Amino acid sequence: MSDEIIEEKPVQAKKQKTKADKQAEHIDRIKRTLTASLIGIFAGGLSYYISITYGKDTGLLAFMIMVAGIVVQKHIFMLLHMDTEKLGAKDWFYQSFMTFAFWFMSWTILLTAMPK
Numbered sequence: 001m002s003d004e005i006i007e008e009k010p011v012q013a014k015k016q017k018t019k020a021d022k023q024a025e026h027i028d029r030i031k032r033t034l035t036a037s038l039i040g041i042f043a044g045g046l047s048y049y050i051s052i053t054y055g056k057d058t059g060l061l062a063f064m065i066m067v068a069g070i071v072v073q074k075h076i077f078m079l080l081h082m083d084t085e086k087l088g089a090k091d092w093f094y095q096s097f098m099t100f101a102f103w104f105m106s107w108t109i110l111l112t113a114m115p116k
Helices: 019-056 059-078 088-111
Strands: none
Touching: 019 059, 019 088, 059 088
């Protein structure tokens, strides 16, 4: 056996975030969530409008409107000067889920309130 000494590299601490950095990140997350929610509500309202205008068999079109809202999110974030470079797959999944959830709730509530 050899008596090799393995040097351990010192563990570098993560960059400590200041309180202002944490607050800025929190505000950015709130803006992204609010934007995704508003896109979902808008898509739900548009889906409802199309369903009452063109008849009840517009479910696929309504779903495609919601998907379009998800696809357009990145461009809307860029228009609102939000940093999208640091967002990972989990973040985009969360944003997409928020859009879907609000689309579904808005469209369902409007359809159930529709007079027959």
